[in-house]
Amino acid sequence: MKEILTVSQLNNNIKLLFEESFDFLWVEGEVSNLRRPQSGHVYFTLKDDKSQINAVFFRQFGGYKQRINFELEEGLSVLCRARLNVYLPRGEYQLVIESVEPLGVGALQKAFEQLKAKLLAEGLFDERYKKSIPFLPKKIGVVTSPTGAVIKDILNITKRRFPMADILIAPVRVQGDESAAEIIQALRNLQSYDAVDVIVIARGGGSLEDIAPFNDEALAREIFNSSIPIVSAVGHETDFTICDFVADLRAPTPSAAAELIVPEWMELTEKINIFKQRLMSGFARHLKYKGDELAGLQERLKDPRRFLINLQINLDDFRERLRTALHHKKQNLYNDLRQLELRLRHQSPAKKINEKKILLKNIKKDIFNNFSYHVAALRERLQKDSAVLESLSPLGVLQRGYSITRSMSSGMIVRQAADLNIGEDVNVQLAKGKFDAKIEKIS
16 A cells, blocks of 8 residues: 555655755745734745745844844835745745845845935924034034044144134944944933033945944934034035934035034134224224214303203292192182082982982882782682682582492493493492492392
8 A cells, every 4th residue: 555644744744855955045026915923023925926925034033123124015026035944734835034135225225215214204304403503612522433534634624723622532433233332322421521512423435334333223313312413424425324314414524524513713813803893993983972972062061050040940930830830729629629519418318318218108108009909809809710610619519419429440420320230339429428339220
């Protein structure tokens, strides 16, 4: 008989055959059905126009974020380095991904574009958050390599333009995997040093891989949250990094950064001299104007005694006019007071009160008379209505010897003998009281 295999044995043989026949593969295709469950694994389907295959990044190998520095997206064309694997419980084969890079654009460029779009949407590039660079900073912090040509250029330019500028260097590596963390720590150290007025992050030109630390998301957020204005001077004029977009000012080169943050000392000296000359000329003109004004006043004030005599005459005149005006005012007030007194007597409240009391007494009397007449009329009408009601009352009929008989079973009033049955119980109501009876004979 031929050998009979179980399903598990068959799938296990296929797994051994596949995994021994295929080493690492390079497979290109389009990402679809992208899923990121809580397990930390990343699942997706790699497909082309004719076929598809499942693929997975396993968490225990560090996760895809530790092996690629961009986000996988639906519809993205990628080139994958992977191993072929058979999943025994379902008998399915899949790709276990080791690395991925986008087709048509480098991984670093893709990561740069994705991070730029993300931070732009969050508002980290908005001009309203940009801090102004101080005109004449006392202390300048520089985050760069201490051995490169960049720091020498910055020192030479600042010394030539403004020798009094104080430079505080925060030495870091500007290339490599650890450089972004070093730059972040250097920024924090400079911010804890209160005397720093502005910070320059500088690096010379290089490839996209060389300036990759300056496209780090954590560094971008540290720059955005900095309390000190930051100038980004990374690469050449045509190079752009995430730092350039987040920083308060972007300089095309490190040398340009030094020229932007410190003014030209000789130019400042010339401006100060010009302002000094303008101030002295203006002060001289002001002194001359005040001297002419004083001379005019001296000409007008030849004899102070004449001026005082005129003031004394005017004062006496004002005093007399004031006395006369006060006398007239007093007389007018007295006359007004007399008129008000006469009017008050004529409009005496006691007189009006007595008149109102008499009026109130008459009104009260009229009301009482009207009410008594109305009550008598109502009483007479009530007596007439009571007599009519009494004559129509069924109780009056009962008083004349009649009675009302009701069936005990239905409660209805019995109006004819045909409505009764022999042995039926009835209730008979009289003028005074009632009693129950049983029908024994019907006539």
